[in-house]
Amino acid sequence: MPPLNEIASQIRRDILRMVHGANSGHPGGSLGCTDFFTALYFQIMEHNPTFSMDGKNEDLFFLSNGHISPVFYSALARSGYFDISELSSFRKINSRLQGHPTTHEHLPGIRVASGSLGQGMSVAIGAALAKKLNKDNHLVFSLHGDGELQEGQNWEALMFAAHHKVDNLISTVDWNYQQIDGTTTKVMNLGDIGQKFEAFGWTVLKMDGNNIDEVVTTLEKAKSLTGKGKPIAIMMKTIMSKGVDFMENDHGWHGVAPNDEQLEKALAQLPETMGDY
Numbered sequence: 001m002p003p004l005n006e007i008a009s010q011i012r013r014d015i016l017r018m019v020h021g022a023n024s025g026h027p028g029g030s031l032g033c034t035d036f037f038t039a040l041y042f043q044i045m046e047h048n049p050t051f052s053m054d055g056k057n058e059d060l061f062f063l064s065n066g067h068i069s070p071v072f073y074s075a076l077a078r079s080g081y082f083d084i085s086e087l088s089s090f091r092k093i094n095s096r097l098q099g100h101p102t103t104h105e106h107l108p109g110i111r112v113a114s115g116s117l118g119q120g121m122s123v124a125i126g127a128a129l130a131k132k133l134n135k136d137n138h139l140v141f142s143l144h145g146d147g148e149l150q151e152g153q154n155w156e157a158l159m160f161a162a163h164h165k166v167d168n169l170i171s172t173v174d175w176n177y178q179q180i181d182g183t184t185t186k187v188m189n190l191g192d193i194g195q196k197f198e199a200f201g202w203t204v205l206k207m208d209g210n211n212i213d214e215v216v217t218t219l220e221k222a223k224s225l226t227g228k229g230k231p232i233a234i235m236m237k238t239i240m241s242k243g244v245d246f247m248e249n250d251h252g253w254h255g256v257a258p259n260d261e262q263l264e265k266a267l268a269q270l271p272e273t274m275g276d277y
Contacts, residue, residue, distance in 0.1 A: 018087055020263045022090050031244060053111060062120050063101060069101050082109075122157045145179070159201075162200055205235070207235070
């Protein structure tokens with residue numbers, strides 16, 4: 001297996017080619033979260049590509065901000081859940097790789113549909129409680145966008161998790177200050193998200209989500225803090241569209257596909273390390 005930074009480069013290539021091929025999709029958040037997915041699926045989680053829906057005796061991951069499905073699909077394919085050639089079917093008619101992950105397509109690695117924002121925290125908490133009831137000591141990981149924290153359901157779930165000591169849950173927030181209509185500070189200012197989680201009774205860590213070594217170190221630290229009576233939250237600072245200089249930190253790339261010329265320019269910045277699909 002190549003080093004993590006090389007895997008991340010290939011996943012970024014996959015994201016760009018998938019969105020370009022469909023002429024639709026969400027490259028910005030996908031590129032920004034690539035290092036997180038790479039660390040999670042290729043080093044941190046104990047997971048089994050021989051997929052079982054019940055998820056017993058393995059770590060689970062839930063993607064709340066489901067529009068960044070390209071990075072999720074690439075990480076799953078590259079870690080053995082399904083053949084990488086299927087990535088070419090992204091957002092095509094009758095494809096299992098829909099724009100938002102769905103369960104009725106029976107795609108390995110997908111345990112919940114995540115189209116509507118703000119619901120993933122509740123799902124992850126439920127899965128974590130199920131593990132406790134089943135005396136399964138494995139962990140539940142989840143990822144959330146900062147913009148989707150504007151949805152009120154999250155805060156009810158945060159209170160619930162702290163009150164019920166859901167301490168086998170590690171939830172990460174992609175804190176890139178960007179959402180579809182502009183910056184989060186302009187659309188609805190979230191303030192200091194980390195302080196809010198702490199006020200709701202969570203243990204909070206911070207990390208640079210585009211420094212893959214720091215991502216690994218912080219996730220390992222988060223794992224060491226589980227089982228101590230509090231859910232764990234990681235505030236992950238990222239740059240939207242990280243890895244492609246002309247796309248970086250621009251909310252305009254939230255849900256826009258690169259054209260032929262832009263794709264060629266972007267791929268030139270990302271080495272092919274595992275072979276394109």
